[in-house]
Structure formats: structure tokens, C-alpha cells
Amino acid sequence: MASSELSIGVIFLSLTMIGLLGNFLLLHHYLFVYLSRYRLKSTDWVLMHLIVASILTILCKGVPHTMAAFGLKDFLDDIGCKLFFSFHRLGRGLCIGCTSFLSVFQAIIISPRDSWYSELKIKTHKYSCYVLYMNWAIYFLISSMNLVHMRAIYGNESTANLKSFLYCYAVRHDQTSDIFYAALLTAPDILLLGLMLWASGYMVLTLYRHKQRMQHMPKNNFSSRSSPESKATKTILLLVSTFVSFYTISSLCQLFVTIIYNPSCSLVRVTAMASLFFPTVCPFVLMSRDSRVSSFFLCLKMSKHFHKECNQ
Template sequence: MDLCITIKGVSFLLQTGLGIMGNVLVLAAYSHIAFAEPRLQPVDRIMAHLAFANLMLLLTRGVPQTMTVFGMRHLLDDAGCKVVIYAYRISRALSVCLTCMLSVFQALTIAPAAGPQLVKLKARLPQLVVPTFVGLWLLNMAVCIAAPFFSIAPRNGTVPAFTLNLGFCHVDFRDNLSYVINGAAVSGRDFAFVGLLLGSSGYILVLLHKHSKQVRAIRRSQGSSMEMRAAKTVVMLVVLYAVFFGIDNVIWIYMLTVAQVPGVVADMRVFFSSCYATLSPFLMISSNKKLKERMVCAAGEHKQESAEESTDKSNLK
């Protein structure tokens, strides 16, 4: 096997494997917390949903991409491509939408109560989480509806014009109008949510700056301190997403300006577009006290069970 293909394959394999493991750990920890606590905070529920969306993204794009790099062909038929590409498009869209939702909800949570309307809105935030989830799912299912109609299994021969070659599947738009409309709808949605999340994150940074100047005045309760720690985690997630979103779109603009896209450039775009899904769960774990405590407790319980089993075996001997 060629050295470049080996390096590329190992890179995708590590990225996909680590990302799946990290998101599964986050979901398992939040499931454990949900059973132990009467109710998850809105930010925790959004983070858990974000981990689920990122897990879906890696399973529907990272896994088949890795298998294709290692030379596996004919992974999916036309029906399989329609299901996988549709699920991938929705999960990719949910990743940006949920990151935006996380930033907006956290900005509202820590915002000073400037009037009765904001006070009522802050009190209703826990009840708005599920309806917002439903709204985002419906929105992205509608925006991504073109994907299953145009997705087909790879055919022998040259790739026709206005076709996105994903390796394991093709998205054949057939004409320039369909290609432009789909691209405009997806790009418009992405940039609208990225603009909103950057705006809300900028507001969070302003509040954090004021908080750092008035630490003694604001930290009157443990609750406000926990909210500020959660706000810092949200800002770090937004910065992480913005970095990889920027790289992804720079490569995408370059791809639109050349007649023949080099394979290595297309692979770089796939790799960087999946980096957020891989790295975000580890950022959540490292900056979220609840998740770390739950994992430490689980590890301690596992060691205790292992020690008890060893003791029982020694007694039997």
C-alpha cells in the first residue's frame, strides 16, 4: 500500500475512532447523571444532544470515508447512499445549530435581568429546550431534503458535472440550477447560525470580562460561579467550531475556483470538517466538572469491582 494512502487512512481511522469513543463517553456520562439527578440543566441537555449529533456525523461520514481510503469499494447501494448521506447532512447541520443553541441559551442564562420580559424568558429556558430541539430537527430535515433524491452509489466511468464525489457515494445534482440552489440553502443556513453563535459568544465574553472585574460582587452564590464556568466551556466550544468552520470554507471556496479538484484537497476538507466532532467531546470532558466527576466515579467503581473479584478468587483458592 502506498505510504500516502497509509498515512491518510491511519489519520481518518484515528480521528473517527477517537471521536466515536469521546462522544460515547459523554453520552454515557450524561445518561448516568440523568438517572442520578432529578433534571439536567438546559446546557447539559444541549451538550448531550450535541454529542449525539457529532456521533451520528462520525458514523455516517468518518466510518465509510475510512473504509474507502483503505480500498473498500461498493460499500452502499443507491438506497444505502440516500439514507447515509441524508443522515450525515442532518447531523452536520445539527452540529452547528446545537452549538449556536448552546451559545444563545448560555448567554441568556448569565445575562443580567434587565426587565420583566427577560426574567420570564430566563425562567422558561428549561421548557424551551425540547421544542427548540424539535424545531432544529424539522428545519434541517427540510433544508437537507435534496440529499436523498440526488444521492447514488458510485458508477464506473467518469464523474459527471455538478456531482459531489464523496468516494463511497455520489451526490449528482444533474444541472447547475439544482447545484446552486442546494449550495445556497445549505450555506445560507450555516452562515446564519454561525453569525448568531459568534454574536452570542461575543456577548458572553463581554459578561465574563465584567465578571472578572467584579468577582467578589458577582460570586455571591455557587450557582453563579457554576454558570460562569459553563459559559467559558461554551465559548471554547464556539471558538473550536469557528476555527474548523473557517478552514472548511476556505478549502470549499478554493474547490469552487478550480476545474479539477486534487484528491488531497478534497480529503483535507473532509478531515477538517470532522475535527470538531472529534475534539469537542474531549473539550467537554476536560472543562465540565460534572462529566469528570462521573467518569472518575465510574473508574473507581470498576477498580473496586476488580479488586473484589480478585479477593473472591483468592479466597476460593
């Protein structure tokens, strides 16, 4: 195995393992809160779905590319190729949907009491369930398109009419069809991305106005209740900016892979790496900004240490 192949395999393996570890730790936290009969906020429900989507993305993109980089090329059959690419598309779509809805719900939560959005505050928890299930249904239908286009290759079969993705292949079409297919897949993404940017702009404006009002008030009149909401809003804004940065890189690479008649192995690998950046970084951004998560793992560590001392 060439040193370059080994390096690529190590990179994919590192992204996969770090991403899965971070997402499963965060998922463990939210499941513990849910099973302990604590009421989850609407944003917590969205975060749980975002974590599941991130795990799905990493498993369906990181694992097969790691195996391919270490020398396993044709380890999937037709069904495996169709399922892996379909579920990756599903996870990727859910990531953008959940991030968009997360920003919208937080914008509603911090909206002033005299605004029109304040009437939706008491209904956000109910609406979050319907919106998340609709998000799953829409992207499940979109991802099912890969069931038609993706396939495996066997033995010395010709790949003249197939586009290589290293371990699976896509049925090659003319460039016009590829552009139409790419536009069809990205239309919901563009809509959700616009919604995300609008909600983020609204949150930034709301925080700015709140800060301006606080500067003209005595310090003893500051509302302590605004601090957690402000911190949660800044966390979501950081998450959104992280997503937009990585999503832009991933989308550009994905666009090139789609419209290029015969994409190179390097481009396919860079596209796969770009799609893993956000799911890998996302849980650590949330854990570093959420004091509840830090307190949970600290208590868990202390309880294990106490239990160990008791058994000695």
C-alpha cells in the same frame, strides 16, 4: 496500497475511533445523570443532542472515508449513498444548531437580574426542548435534498455527468445551479452562526462587567454562586471558538467542492477531514472543563476497583 493511501486511512481511522470513543463516554455520563433521576439543566439537554449529532457526523463521514482510503471504493449502493450523505448533512447541521442554542441559553442564564433576558431564565428548559426538535426538523428537510442528488456507480458505468466523492457520486449540474444549491444549504447555517456570535459577544461583555464590579467589592462579599456559572460560560465560549475555527475551514473546503466542476481526490479528502475535526475534539473540550464529568469517571473507576477487590 500506496504509502500515501495508507497514511490517509490511518488518519481517518484515528479521527473516527477517537471521536466515537470520546462522544460515547460523554453520552454515557449524561444518560447516567438522566436515568439517575437527576434534573438536567437546559444546557445539558443541548449538549446531549450535540453529542448525538457528533456521533452521527463521525459515523457517516469518518467510516466510509476510512473504508475508501483502505481500498474499498464502491461498497455502497444508491440507497446507502443517499442515506450516508443525508445523515452526515443532518449531523453537521445539528452541530451548528446545538452549538448556537447552547451559547444563547447560557447567555440567558448569566444575564443580569435587571435585564430583559432574565425573564426567560425560568423558561429556558421548556424552550430548549421545542428549539431542539425544531432544529432536527429543519435540518432533516435540508438533508433530504441529498436523497435526490447522490447515487452509487456500478461496473464500467460512465461518470461523465457525475461528480466523484470517492465512494459515491453526485449528479453534476451547471455552475449556477451548484452556487444556488450551496447558498440554499448554507443560509440556515449563516443565520445560526450569526446568532452564535451575538450570544458569545454578549457573554464576553457580561463576564467583563461582572469582573469590573467584583474589583470594587471586598473579597468577603464575593458571591460563590457566580463561580460555576462563570466557569460554564467560559467552557461554552471555548467550545464556540473551537467550532467557529473548524467550521470556517470545513465550510471553505465544502464550498470549493461544491462549485468546482471536477474536484480532486485530495480536496474531497481534506474536506472530509475538516468536517471531522470538531466532532472529534468537542467531547474532550467538554470533559476537560466540566468537573462533573471528571468526578463521574473517577467514581466509576473507583467503584469498579472496589468491586474487583471484593470479588478477590
